[in-house]
Structure formats: C-alpha cells, structure tokens
Amino acid sequence: MLMSVNKVLLIGRLGSNPEIRYTNTGTAVANFNMATSENWNDKSGQRQERTEWHRVVVWGKLAELCEKYLAKGRQCFVEGRLQTRSWDDKDGNKKYTTEIVATTVQFLGTNQGASADTGASASGGRGNSMGGGMNDGPDMPNMESSFSEDEIPF
Secondary structure (H helix, E strand, C coil), X not given: CCCCCCCEEEEEEECCCCEEEECCCCCEEEEEEEEEEEEEECCCCCEEEEEEEEEEEEECHHHHHHHHHCCCXXXXXXXXXXXXXXXXXXXXXXXXXXXXXXXXXXXXXXXXXXXXXXXXXEECCCCCCCCCCCCCCCCCCCCCCCCCHHHCCC
16 A cells, blocks of 8 residues: 655744635634745855745634734744645636645744743644643644635635
C-alpha cells in the first residue's frame, strides 16, 4: 500500500489581521497571511534572509478564536494541510491558489503593544499541545475544523 502525507507545521508572524467571513450556513472562515523567515550566511560570510509568505485558512470556532486572539505581527504556530483551489476570474481566466488549511493554531508571545502573554492554543481535532516553554493560556475547547467545499464563500 502506498502512503502519502500532506502536513504543514509553521511558526511565524501574521502579516495582516485575520479576515473573518461566514458561509451561507453560518460557518466561520478566517484568512490571514503568515511570514516565515530563513537565515543563512552566503559564501562571502554575509548574513542573508529570505521571507516566505503563506496564506492560512481556518474554519469554524477556531476561525472565531483566531479573529479574537490574533493580530498583525503576532507570532503563532500553525498545523494543517496544503490545499489548492481554483476559480474563474471576471475575465474567464482560470486562477489557482495554494493555501494552508489549519487544524491547529497556537498563539505565541504577545500582541505587539499588548501587555499580557495569552499563550492560548486551539485545535481542530486531536488536541495537540506544543511544549518547549510556551505558557498555558485560557482553556480552549477542541474544535472540529471540518467543512464542505460548498461552504467556501469565495
């Protein structure tokens, strides 16, 4: 039997506040951009940095928690899977985007300008918790992040 894996693990900072919408059936969906950076020294010893931007989609109660606790500049951990979707633009051209559909989001550090570290986490299923000195925050229930393709509002 052949096996495949579609899993994404990221720690980065939000480039924008989460944008939340609701499907026709009332399911919340949030979108945000997240930056991760890679640092290295080139052949001449000069420090180099490359930033990658990732589009993250979060569904259900987890989306509402992201809207409440995340903001531009906030660091978070995201676990999920890659998903590519397509649509036709107004000129009839086929467009594609690949996004990370998050099943777990853990809020790290503080909001820039905030005085308290919430350290809150939420999961879309298994209730995984990251260790490594991250503060436990308010109790957040495990939430299913299942949805139907027909519920996508865009």
